[in-house]
Amino acid sequence: MDFLLSGISSVTIPQLIMYAVGIILIYLAIEKGYEPSLLLPMGFGAILVNLPLSGVLNQTLSGIGETQGIIQWLFNVGIEASEALPILLFIGIGAMIDFGPLLSNPIMLLFGAAAQFGIFFTLSVATLLGFDLADAASIGIIGAADGPTSILVSQIMNSKYIGAIAVAAYSYMALVPLVQPVAIKLVTTRKERLIRMPYNPVSVSKRIKIIFPIMVTVIAGFVAPMSVALVGFLMFGNLLRECGVLNSLSETAQDSLANLITLLLGITISFSMKADAFVTWQTLLIMGLGLVAFIFDTIGGVVFAKIINLFRKNKINPMIGAAGISAFPMSARVVQKLAIKEDPTNHILMHAIGANVSGQIASVVAGGIIISLVSRLL
Template sequence: MEFLLRGVTAITWQQLVMYAIGGLLIYLAIEKGFEPALLMPMGFGAILVNLPFSGVLDQVLQGGIPAPGIIQWLFQTLIDASEALPILLFIGIGAMIDFGPLLSNPKMMIFGAAAQFGIFFTFSLVTLLGPWFGFTLADAASIGIIGAADGPTSILVSKIFGTPYFGAIAVAAYSYMALVPIVQPFAIRLVTTRKERRIRMPYHPKDVTRRTRILFPILVTVIAGLVAPMSVALVGFLMFGNLLRECGVLNSLSQTAQNEFANIITLLLGLTISFSMQADAFVTPQTLVIMLLGLAAFVMDTIGGVLFAKLMNVFLPEGKKINPMIGAAGISAFPMSARVVQKMALKEDNQNHLLMHAIGANVSGQIGSVIAGGILLYLVPLFL
């Protein structure tokens, strides 16, 4: 009987907290529909890795017999040793993205850059707060990248920097991605007036040739590689996925990348991340601070994009002004952010259709976030 109850008696209060967190993630995934493909496996995995003597983690049995755990093996092989899972996921993401709205209206590209403001704002903030919370410069970069609203980029940057707060950063990144429909409207209303939110932007798409669509991912990869060499893995795999979509001769591979491949990688990634959600490392004061700083990064990204659009409007004539909500779509959370902007625009004016403009900014944000991650990976080691 004692043997059967040893698991129950070994449960700590920190593990109980993780059961609650796992349950919350599952609830948000199933009942609220927030990023279910990721939050559900993450939530269930958080419960698995926090069961006492869990068989999903490496153990040594009586007699010194090693018993490898599947989640620990996945983490050590596919993230710790190679960062393979987050990078491979970008192939599927790239295959899903239609850059047509961006290529049709290239000025939307600037919002993909402006909306990365929160990353560098939070990086600077964490650098200043570091002495009080024990954060290093590498930790600051890893926490700041939460503002990219891009889970794979956050995972890759924090893993390369070797921050001990990897689990909290991953959970924060995916949680705020899922909460885009809640967080972004609040941030947008904070810095805009109703009159600004009602600005109409007629959409006049230009034809985008097949040659342009094919050359775009190639040129972006080369330019990003020259400007931010450390971003090549992320940008390159993202653009490779898009090239599969646009080349026109690999339709079956493109569909596989968008569906089966992306789904398998997402499933494995959600479970694998849970290895870093073990109670002893996750339930700390620093985790709470990271969640708050991640929220600040996400909000400041949104505000940065909106304020940049408002700045542009100072120099634009009447009839040519930009609805500042478009700037908020410059974050990487595609297509959720674009949908949020469209929904808010229709609520203010049921004839105001901003979706295609917002999508242009949103897909540029996907590129901007991975380049921002590459810049941090290049610059931060210079000061370590």
């Protein structure tokens, strides 16, 4: 009984706060349906790693020596030592993506690039607020709304705030339907949101769909070598999808592999959510900066579309630019929903999907560029 009471009495206020954080994440996953495959394991993991003398972490016990905790082991092997978990997840993501809408309208590639503006803007702001360059770069990548990329960049940059960054990245991925409409309406008029874009897709051959992932990987390797792991595994997954001779592997990557890695990644990243590292004023600041990055990524894509319209006869609905973030396919659906709200007959979903898959590529390339630039400056 004394042993049980000693465990309860050793709980600290920051640990109690982390229990509350874990419960909130679980609530958002179950009741609100916000990224349940990630927020639920992260929330439960946050509780596990903050229990006194938790068995999921390495412990040194008298008479026994050091014991190895499963979550700490997974973190050390799957994220810290090799970044394997977030990288492997990209095989499944690549296998899910159809680049056809993008290849039939290549101008959408530009929106993926433009919608990374918030990353570099927030990196600058975070630096001015006193974060060192590596941490500022890790915080900025939250704007891509791409959890695996955020985890990978913050780990490679050896950021002290990987837990807060991961929670912010996945939280804003989940909040795309709430945040993006506000940001879009902030910089567009109703007349602009009513612009119609007929969809006349160009037929894309199987050969082009096979060449595309190979070509993107090679170009990324020359332009941003540090992005090869991310881009390469994303494109390898897409090649499995498009080659036509590995259907069972493609289906496994989309289903079993993606689900397993997502499950392990969610609970493993909770290792970085220990109270002593997570319950700080910097965490709140990072959440705020992550929101700034996400909003400015959205605005960057929309404003870029408006600039292009100055030189085009056939206008682009500027909301398409907002789909240039990496949150696929949620962002494309948000854009379509806004278009339908303004005009029930205005269907721009396929254009938005083209920009959205472009954003998936652009976010991982941006992550590689940031890693390369920061590593040279440090």
